[in-house]
Amino acid sequence: MQLYLPIAEIPVDPFVVIIMGAAVGFLSGMFGVGGGFLMTPLLIFYGIPPAVAVGTEASQIVASSVSGVLAHLKRKTVDFQMGGFLVAGGAMGAVVGIMIFRALRETGKVELLISGSYVVFLGIIGSLMMLESVRTLLRSPDQKRKRRKRRSPAWMASLPFAMRFRASGLYISPIPPILLGFGVGVLAAIMGVGGGFIMVPAMLYILNMPTNVVVGTSLFQIIFVTAITTVLHAAANQTVDIVLALLLLTGGVIGAQLGVRAGVKLKAEQLRALLALIVLAVCARLLIGLALPPASPFVVEMAS
Amino acid sequence: MRALIAFMFLVIGAPLHAAEIDIAFTDDRVEVDTGFSGARLTLFGAVTGVDNPAESVDIVSVIRGPAARFEIRKMEKSNLIWTPGKARVINSAPALYHTYATRNINDIAPLPLQSDFRLDADFLNIAVSDSATAAAPENAKTAELYRNAFLTEAHETGLYRARTTGIEFKKGALFTITVDLPANTPVGEYGVSVFLFRDGVLLDADQTTLAVNKVGAERRIYEFAHNRPVSYGLVCVAIALLAGWLAALAFRK
Numbered sequence: 001m002q003l004y005l006p007i008a009e010i011p012v013d014p015f016v017v018i019i020m021g022a023a024v025g026f027l028s029g030m031f032g033v034g035g036g037f038l039m040t041p042l043l044i045f046y047g048i049p050p051a052v053a054v055g056t057e058a059s060q061i062v063a064s065s066v067s068g069v070l071a072h073l074k075r076k077t078v079d080f081q082m083g084g085f086l087v088a089g090g091a092m093g094a095v096v097g098i099m100i101f102r103a104l105r106e107t108g109k110v111e112l113l114i115s116g117s118y119v120v121f122l123g124i125i126g127s128l129m130m131l132e133s134v135r136t137l138l139r140s141p142d143q144k145r146k147r148r149k150r151r152s153p154a155w156m157a158s159l160p161f162a163m164r165f166r167a168s169g170l171y172i173s174p175i176p177p178i179l180l181g182f183g184v185g186v187l188a189a190i191m192g193v194g195g196g197f198i199m200v201p202a203m204l205y206i207l208n209m210p211t212n213v214v215v216g217t218s219l220f221q222i223i224f225v226t227a228i229t230t231v232l233h234a235a236a237n238q239t240v241d242i243v244l245a246l247l248l249l250t251g252g253v254i255g256a257q258l259g260v261r262a263g264v265k266l267k268a269e270q271l272r273a274l275l276a277l278i279v280l281a282v283c284a285r286l287l288i289g290l291a292l293p294p295a296s297p298f299v300v301e302m303a304s
Numbered sequence: 305m306r307a308l309i310a311f312m313f314l315v316i317g318a319p320l321h322a323a324e325i326d327i328a329f330t331d332d333r334v335e336v337d338t339g340f341s342g343a344r345l346t347l348f349g350a351v352t353g354v355d356n357p358a359e360s361v362d363i364v365s366v367i368r369g370p371a372a373r374f375e376i377r378k379m380e381k382s383n384l385i386w387t388p389g390k391a392r393v394i395n396s397a398p399a400l401y402h403t404y405a406t407r408n409i410n411d412i413a414p415l416p417l418q419s420d421f422r423l424d425a426d427f428l429n430i431a432v433s434d435s436a437t438a439a440a441p442e443n444a445k446t447a448e449l450y451r452n453a454f455l456t457e458a459h460e461t462g463l464y465r466a467r468t469t470g471i472e473f474k475k476g477a478l479f480t481i482t483v484d485l486p487a488n489t490p491v492g493e494y495g496v497s498v499f500l501f502r503d504g505v506l507l508d509a510d511q512t513t514l515a516v517n518k519v520g521a522e523r524r525i526y527e528f529a530h531n532r533p534v535s536y537g538l539v540c541v542a543i544a545l546l547a548g549w550l551a552a553l554a555f556r557k
Contacts, residue, residue: 004487006525011487059544066548067555108377108388116385227541234537238529242540243522246547253551290385296460298453299388302399302490303373 007241008052014247020046021251025064028252029259030266031275034222036061036193039248041118041282045289048244050111051101054192055239056248058229061194063249064256065223072216079167079213082177083220086199089178090225093185098232101190105237108299112290117191119286125197126279133273156207168209168217176207181221188229194222323353323507325363325500327481335519336485342462345483349498349510358473362405362412362501364423365471365481369400369463369516370492375435376450376457391435392450399490400463401425404470404481412501421499421509425455425464462486491518 028035043053159173184195336343458464
């Protein structure tokens, strides 16, 4: 069976797309990650135009973040004040990201930008995760990991407009969260990701936020920034394919449920090593795609 | 048989009434549903003034889509990776060009006639220009390279096509042309021409226009996304939130 995607303007097999959504949903459920950084490359491998893959994935992340955001709101594990600054920075970052995206689209280099960004980020994150998990697996079990000491980041308090963030128990300037939000916003717009894989470590180790509010606040930021990114991509590039997004979501919600169940059976360190392998494999596949001679030596596009 | 008829015409002389070809549509607006992998269009025509047209004449039909602008980039290797190079522009070329003939075009019409009536996409006047200066590229060879790249790509995507099938003689004077439009068929005003040949001589031609429209849910979504992009984006977010919420409800323990 073939279904014609209205925005991607290619026919696809809907069942294959649903299964792709389920596969990535399974992994994101199992590892507790967003999955945008796996879904976008997978869509590109399947033949969806990269610009459409990015725009569409933004809308899919909005949908798949809803349940997490609701759960954290109920548990009151969202720092709204911090989230607000992150979203403000994220919105500005998304606008800048969309401008870069659009400019490169006009010179025909946006696919290179998308693939290149993925190779760099997946390469760095995959390697770090791999190193970390190898180190943990090698370490003897009696050696306990040092408890992280949360100290007040003094340099952040010395920046202008320092204020108290009650939910996070911090006294810092809003400038670092705005900058962090901005950077993640740029990535969200260019790569079609939520950016949790950068946001969460940055909140923990740079902003020194307490663990209990990190995930909720990150999800809060992600749902707003991906929603803004979706509207911006739709407005500036017409690259949001809602039919494709709904197909992916259908598979994604089912896959995630199964993934969560599978995840409980594996140890955290094994999970991390497995995820690192997957991330590095996707990175390698993208790099090969960039390095191999293209199927057609010319790119022809109908200009509007 | 063909040779025999030709011989008979030589002996008996030209037929009393002139041969004519006509095409007619029941409706000069067609709506194609491109929901799946494309659409099929059947055009009707008639050949009059010829006895037993299926055996004695040839028909060539040209379907020409609306003019469009194209950008062509050559993939170049820089260091490790391949990147698209500078764009060359074709300011105006038919977005679709299909030719249907009853047999190999070279057996039907001599080259000058093929060229005059553009019976193959190769005879189209496609000018390549430099995107920055809007002037013709440095040399004719470059222009030719990009022109050929455009034609190759257009044939691969099915937007350009030359077929020796698709024209079928029906009972008596009637014939049909079956046009297979690819899923990415452009909408707009199409020109449809038919040419009647016998023994390499053009007997008659007819042409008409056809407004091609796309219908179906996919088309409505496409038009919404392109005509009101901001509203479309907001609707997408609303749908995503709703779908996510429904999914959360469905799997709540």
